[in-house]
Amino acid sequence: MRVLNILNRIAVVAVFMFAINACTTDDLDPSLEQNKRIDGGITSVDNVYAIIKGGYSRMTSSGYYGRDYIINNEVRSDNCFSNGNSGRFTTQASFKYNENTGFFWDDAYRVIANANLVIEQDIPSLEGDEAYGYHLQGQAYAMRALAHFDLVKQFGQQHVGGTLGVPYVMKYKDEENLTPARNTVTECMNFIFDDLDQAYNLMSAGGSPEFLSKMAAKAIESNVAVYFEEWDRAIAAAQMVIDSDDYSVIPAADYVKHWGSDGSANSIFELAFSSTDNAGIDGLAYIYRTTGGGSYGDVQVLDVVEDIYDAGDVRAGILGWEGDMLRNIGKFPNNQGYDNVIVVRYEEVIMNLAEALVETGGDAATALNMIINERGIAAYVNPVTKDDILLERQREFIFEGHRYEDLVRMGKDIEKISIQQNFSETIPYGDPIMAWAIPKAETDANSNMVQNDGY
């Protein structure tokens, strides 16, 4: 009885104490001050604008256009090599990469995730300007196409004897297909063209070159068409850009100078970098130059590159010497990485047109000379050859990350032409190393993924 009594009294006190103090599930709600939920957090066109900007921002990461995508196309060629100053890019430059050598696979699919989030939004149900909402969705389609195109070029099997491309992801967080298999190269190409058409149709005209635009979609389409040898499509797309009169070839006098400023007249789409938003030590300038010993400066220019320019060619002004090292001095000249990175420019569209005309028997010289007339060298006369195009592309776009892809798509070997190159002998066209390995992290997590041969 006494025990009971005591228990009774304990119970009373305990109930009092705990009742006044009881914590409920709601008391445990965490603060969410830096984030919003994806479901329910996107309510306006402005929110969509923020997400498309997030996509561009992801394109500027150093794994993608911020550095690696461009550099890996330069060091695996007859333009540049890695001098190992900081140990960077020696593996890539010697063609010894494998499934553990990171490349932009993850970066590109992050961009695609942003694009898909934008594409999935039901614009009429959002606050804000509907037409602008569709314009943003058009950008997202172009962004998705571009990222997949870049992936196919690097990971697809089109040059190593296979048919597999990359998974073409068209939905963010697709619960039905979280571990997608690879689409074929042809499927990827068709999806890319579809997306670019959508992009063109949805967007309104005009816009800053720091964002994708109607004409940027067409310019990219001309790139894709040339890559897949869809010559008529390439001519049509390029012609639309040229006919828009929105752009002009950089004049000879400005060729070197214009790299120092953003938004030049030839820029169709460029990624924004600034003094507060740049890749810093992981950026292009930091790897291209040592600037007196203070930066990485691994990516040096092969001495023989001096010889690719004829006398008077203004484009040779990009080159310069740091002591006994030949360097890219002129492109991305700001040593702190504040310069915008051009993804596609007017000259490339013209070059696409010229190449397609070479293939289809058109007047390639006139097209090509639109550029050549502003470069301080003699004009071309027909017949222009494919090798002329390849050489002019090298001269024009050197250090901009096109050379390796140009060589491979034209079926060339990667030739050992200098002791400075990191690889010891010529890499023959079709070598399995020409398709980058699917990352180990992907094959570990996705059993539908098929690895490329040779890894």
Add this chain to the structure above:
Amino acid sequence: MRRLALIASLILFVGLNAMFAQTTTITGAVTDSESGEPMPGVSVVVRGTTIGTVTNVDGNYSLSVPNDATNLLFSFVGMTTQDIVIAGNTTINVALVSEAIGVDEVVVMGYTTARKSEVTGSSVQVGGETLANMPVASVDQALQGRVAGVSISQASGTPGSAQNVRIRGRSSITAGNEPLYVINGVPMVSGDASATTSGSSMSVLASLNSSDIETITVLKDASATAAYGARGANGVIVITTKSGKSGKANINFSANYGFSNDAIDGPSVLKGVEAEELYYDAIYNTYQGNYGVPTDRSLVQDWYLTEGYNVFGDTYKNWVDDGRKEGNWEDVITNDNAPMQEYNLSASGGSDKMTYYTSVGYFNQEATVIGSEFERISGSLNLSAELTDKLTFSTNNSASHSYQDGLLETSAYFSSPRAVKYFMPSVDQPYLEDGSINIQNTSLPNPLWIAQEDIDDSKLTRIISTNSLRWATPVKGLSLSTKLSIDYQVYNYKRYRNPIRGDGDGTNGYGWQANRNRANYVFQNVANYVMQLDGGHDFDFNLIQEYQKNRLYYLEADADNFSDVGLTNLNSAGNPTTANSWFTDWSVASYLGMVHYSYQGKYIVDATYRREGSSRFAPDNRWGNFWALGGAWNLHHESFMSNLSSVVSSLKLRGSYGVTGNAEIALNQFEPLLNFDSDYAGEGASYPGVFGNEDLSWETSYSLDLGIDFGLFNNKVTGALGYYRRETKDMLLGVPLSLTTGHTDQDINVGRMENKGFEMELNVDIIRSSDFNLSIGGNLGTNDNEVLELAKDLNGEEINITSTIDRVETGHPVYGWYMPTWAGVDPDTGDETWFIDPTVDETTTTNFNEAEQVWQGGSAIPKITAGMNLHVDFKGVFLDATGYYAGGHKVYEGWHRYTNGTDLFSVSWYQGIDVLMDRWQQPGDEARFGKIEYTARPWQRHSKFLYDGDYFRLRDMTIGYDFNSRVTDAIGIGALRVYVRGTNLYTWVKDENLKYDPEVDTDGETGMATPPIKSFIFGVNLKF
């Protein structure tokens, strides 16, 4: 809710003040049964309460005892605790018997305390003497080798940096593995306070002064850790600070001064002449017969120095022309005999109604590498006051300010002095001809310049105030208490890079400053009821309610283009580049019930139940239930053991089983989230940052613990033998996602993992007498880890986590070593070779990409850890030694591509380790390294660089002298001790190829961090 809890506390503080009960004062004297001399400092406590006092210098005590008190406990270190029935007496004199008959110390378990004989689980307390005079920056360093099953690894020897503590292995794969720290009964935030991941870490624990600590208890099994519910799975470390004892003031002063050096020198690097020799090797092996390179090896040097430098560069040519001056960068970066000092002054004492402990301390230690030191100023005040005979107020307060002059570490940053030792070629010169620092003409920034100009400072100010009020209710045996604890941490980080040379030369200087404020509140309400029923049934009930909230605010800015050299604050920067701030919080709410039952001290049962809710999970999955059952049987109390009592002084069988949890994942992972910390073209931007999983809930561990504790021959031999098995289920696993989702992983409750092993402790008092004692002891713990189940993808294929050197896969230890197996250097060609797949056949290849990754056996976690200790004292002279062994694991040499490369990395661009001299030169050579070539190899991580990690370390050795009372009386002081202490004086490493310090970070890779130190410390201890 918080307001309510505060109100509840105030009610208990103020409102209940009015109710008191009657007390009686009991007095008496305590003597030593052997000598008959009075014993000061004996603790006298009313059984079942915290009401107590301590005998004064004359061995007398006086204590106000509630009328319902039944027994008094008299305890003293080294003496058997006496349990005396009061039975109405107001004078109780006691003669204490030395521990020859049996020690039954009180073990602090966090929420509760228990006598050692009644502990049902596996908890080990380290206290008093062991921690005394241990000048360490961070108190967890004192635990190494003391407790079976506790493995401590030091990621960096930079003073103040965070340690990695693993109790019984690794319980989780991608969630946290660090134990929970509890200070004075309150769960605390621990780990790294630092804002930078590229610089030195700074342990939150380093803010505590180890000499203020009374005991540290390591709770290993579920019966003890289930009380900490969701945070108990990785074990719990309970720290209790010192409190006063009533009686004359006890004033203690200690001073330590010492010197430290690296415990292990580490690998030696190539001298310039060695690198030059290897450079000619490279030219010859790659280009003999081409580009004019001679076909005769002996002619290569002459050819290079006369004409070859035009082809291959003139670095060595210039160096030879300058007279082959060797730059010794190891010397340059080493701070020889780095001084350390520590001073502590404390006073404790009190009246019978109030006790106090107060202290001030100063600690300063320079790192063994240039440009780094740690400093701490601390103070504490602990008070306990019997406001009335029913109401006791206690407060524990400590404040400290720590300053760490850190350095770049954790990776091979070119401006890090540790990296310079292994990366700067010996042909580069530290000084110019005129003796000034060579600032510009070194391939990496000169560490002398960096140490002088650059700043990496961490400052941590921490205030902990824990206040409790305990009310012994009128109900006999029932007490209510409430506790309120605030832990406030202010952290500042300052980084500056000079514009002349180093990481700031590209931007004309660079500055970054960060500020982090953390506030951690804990409210606790405890109802304790002690009940003794006739026939020896003792019950101890605890009902506890707890709420904890953590708020973290962060602010940072960085900027470049400084207007003047030497002005280092952002004020002087022309171009602000980052402004960032964020706020996060988390909270935990719990209800806890504990029952302790003892039948005549023979049979003991513990039951614990905790219901805990965490803000880290979705509302529907927030609450989890954790519980444990423990039992013990003290066989020596049984009558059938009585005829063995001369041999068996104590014998206890114990066992426990229970469920604990782990929620140590990033915040808000359950929600699919957009992040907004991005920008593009000058405007803010957002992106999907968290994949989300609304089903996310607790990771749970099911632990079984069985053991025997024994004492033989009057407890001259004591020990314990135990077995544990812990299975982690529904692991909080960061399951890798297909990268095509735009995410890398998603936290999912999936998978199982097992840790099991044996633990042993043994202590033998070989000689025990009044002026000569000799004892030895040791402990040993084993750990066997296996992954039992992992996530599967839609095709039912297991999703593994693989790096280039390790892998998580079922049937193997977590992060077991997994890499291509090296097959040696081909004696004919000098090529490095690997087995294509050694699990199939012995075929080798020279193409690294063809070599399959295979299991190498073991992981980075030691399978065996052991501690050994020795104590000798003779007429005041004493010697203590502690050793630590860890083994059965492997260590990977992390930077071998650069430092062990048989290519330009080692011989031209950077620096190599001198083991490279053992390289292949001509057919027939048997060498560890292949031919040096004029190329740059990619990362090729393989088993050549995987070493046995076994090592033994003489962690600690102290020789000292306690002056006897004739001397101390003559100079008018209480006691005087002088000693010299050596730490890490000797290290044995099993694998001769492991040249780095064997104590590495938990990932098992050697790094470029400051190694552990070897030190000599001279100390003096004065008591007044």
